[in-house]
Amino acid sequence: MEPPDVRFLTTDAGRVQLHEHLYSDGHVCLSIIGTWDGPQWSPALSLASLLVSVQSMLSEKPPYNRQLWRQEGGAKLRHDVVRVAVCDVVEDCLREDWT
Secondary structure: OOOOOOOOOHHHHHHOOOOOOOOOOOOOOOHHHHHOOOOOOOOOOOHHHHHHHHHHHHOOOOOOHHHHHHOOOOOOHHHHHHHHHHHHHHHHEEEEEEE
């Protein structure tokens, strides 16, 4: 049995990478889907277990281990999260209210 195909979509037209294993083009590095080292997919796993794995990955502190992110203290990641996940959402809501 093959693992499901997984693509992680972000806002901002794919220009933001919110985690070192979740790329801006949607590629996900995760062992259970065969794109990273570690335990592989098995028939005993479910979509729920896959979603829990992604959720766990996003809950890591700090989620940025890449050298560049460490050097910047995660400033770019924090900026992108606030800009895309907060400011853009608020702006969209305001546009809807005023149109």
